[in-house]
Amino acid sequence: MTNKIRGVLAPVLTPFNASLEADVARFIAHCRWLVDNSAGLAIFGTNSEAASITTPERIALTDALLEAGIPAGRMMPGTGACALPDAVELSRHASKAGAAGLLTLPPFFFKGVSEDGVFAYYAEIIERVGAGCAPIYLYHIPQFTHVPITLTLIERLLQRYPTVIAGAKDSAGDWRHTKAMIDTFAADGFDVFPASESFLSAAMPIGAAGCISATVNMNPAGIHRMFEGWNSTEAPGLQATSMRFAKCSKAAT
Template sequence: MTQQFGGVICAAVTPMHGLTIDHEAFAMHLHTLAMEGCSGVLVTGTTGEGPSIGLSERPQLVKTAVSAANGLKVLAGTGCSSLTDTITATRDAFDNGADAVVIVPPYYFRRASVDGLFNYYVAVIEQSVPADRSAMLYHIPPISGVPITVPLAQRLFDRFGDRISGVKDSGGDMAYTSALLETVPGLPVFVGSERVLLEGLMLGAAGCITAGANSAGAACVRVYDAWRSGHESAGDLQSKVTELRAVMESYPPGAAAYKALLRLRYGGASWDVRPPLENHGPEVLDEMVERITALDLDLLPWIAG
């Protein structure tokens, strides 16, 4: 099987001024991610507030990402609770140039069987994924409540081969990660946090798709590159990245935390989150910056400026 993606893919925030998506700020952010060495970008994922972005807004967001990609692979989160909405969002993503889609399971009927979920994915892939493109399965049970079980991943990979380009594993359970890699050889797995990037790579993961790259893309890439080159610095770099991520996770939701930092980095007014999420105020940002600075990790040089 041919691996289509690898390295550090940023689960990008969606810049907004009030309720309006700021495409210019989004393009600027993607330029930064490309310059920092990220290999790709996930649009309308969890950190990108995908569930809060309407079907009518998604095509232009993908189009902006493709236009601004500068070498980045563009993945689009297209999973919805409605099968027909998922098919529509997936078709629209590919029509506007996405390289792949990332599909979370339908998350309202949480007791759906493996057979039911299999049928759902078969319908989406057969009706909306072109033969020369692919879909990635999105395992995030702490949020969705519906796992991509190892048997489900196995069945879909057996059915579609390269049209399943991987699993975004945001479950936080490395035993699951290991089982998936061992049971479904050839299926690329991307850990969902830079916290476990090195551990995942050592198990055989292809890389990570992570929110942390919004602010620390270069640092995440350094971990990945050090591991690939066999450099002993990989462990020390991973420890630093893990410390930084721990601070960021202290200020949920992630979209608000990363947007607060990006407001500091880029300036401007386009770093709001949509309700029901809430923005972090200046006092939270000040505390966040103070804690990051106190770590003395030298991972975010732009903070000192």
Template sequence: METPQSGVYAASLTPLTASYEPDIPALIRHVEQLLETGSNGVAILGSTGEANSLTLDQRLSIIKQSAQELPPERLIMGTGSCSLKDAVRLTQASVDVGVYAVLVLPPFYYKPQSDESVLRYYSELISFVNDPRLRIIFYSFPLLSGYNFSLGILQEFKQRFGEIAAGIKDSSGNWDNMLNITQNVPDFMVYTGTETLLLDILRAGGAGCITASANLIAPECKHVYEAWKNDQQETAEQAQKKLTLLRRALESYPFVSELKSLLAEQTKSTVWQNMLPPFSLLLDEQVKELTLQIKEFDLDLSQRL
């Protein structure tokens, strides 16, 4: 099976113990549930997974242990780091366990001075890993990284590295930019970071979405994708309208805090009650408000968690 695939990827949360250690068995169970309830694949150790608040050793343990229990061809591992050599270790570890698709942020503390400096970062990463099976998905999240991938640099990546430059997750929210990339970078998988644009990106020739919301609403995302795939366009449009409204309802508070708070409320599991600082759970009244909003969509989250 080729990796990465088209479709809906859930950007997984990371369950934690009270001492801020990743609960890897709980993570594996959660990913299995996401795959069973509608996700074509799962991205582990991204922004939603609090990856950049975890230690290098914690991230390496997650990569190695999760790949032993989960289908590697359905996973994307977040391996970006401000430290080039840490990014190399994480990426190498992912490739070594058979997860060839990796999601890589550009350096985000010392901001890139130019496109050329970003090109150098990724070129060095690819050179150190030195494995033709590697598939990099560039992670465009300007709000957090301070850098927006231009069409020109993506074309340069594709020209230099071919299949290794596999695609992009675009969390900029800039539809015109996503469309431009989709139309002008051949053999390049464009994933939107929000399911509100899922049907649009699919119709434009893109790959799908990598979204945090799928931790809760993977079946609704899958409904849009499957209807589009089966050329049921009216059904896809109606499903997309519902999905967009549902996503808007889930945007009331900081997203990772909101998702963990809802999971903690629905599952009563302590692993969802822990967040690495500076994150914190929502207040009880905020969780109650969100739960009421979700009920308006006739969703029973307890049946899918």
């Protein structure tokens, strides 16, 4: 895989109107502002309320962004779903559109899914999408899914699909797990994105690919500067400024 997406991505907030429909114009405007401020677009993630958006709506919103001139190469759409056919349809659509990657949850409604079951889910997506499947980034958020992305699962998927399994977003908030992912697989080209910029200063020196953080929705340029300058003398100050911004943002909400 070449030209893999890296850097700072926003799990893009999805605006809704009074009729509980996605506000397309505001969605496009926000995505354009994020891209203009050096952020990638992890549309249809947790902060995007993807579980509340139907498959046709996700496809329509993706198409609206493309028609508005937002580059597909800056997008990592969320394509995970409890229904395998939905996950395949979303993954196929995003792949054909030229998305840089697919942020793919494991099946998450029924709990206690075995590792074999999770492996089979990802394998079925890859096989059914077929040639041209965009790089898949495994979405580890066990506090919501109760279906962890384990190191052994990653190893198995990489052995079977080394040209498709590209990395992971680690949203568990457990630095030890994030570090273990990076330490074990980064040297082989597996890109790990912590879910908070608070981990950037520790994650970048050992091989992280960036971060996918909710705060990027409000501070894309600042967090991008932190990503770009992680190994500079300005890094501690950039980290501190970014974290102050995050705390102020949480207090305001």
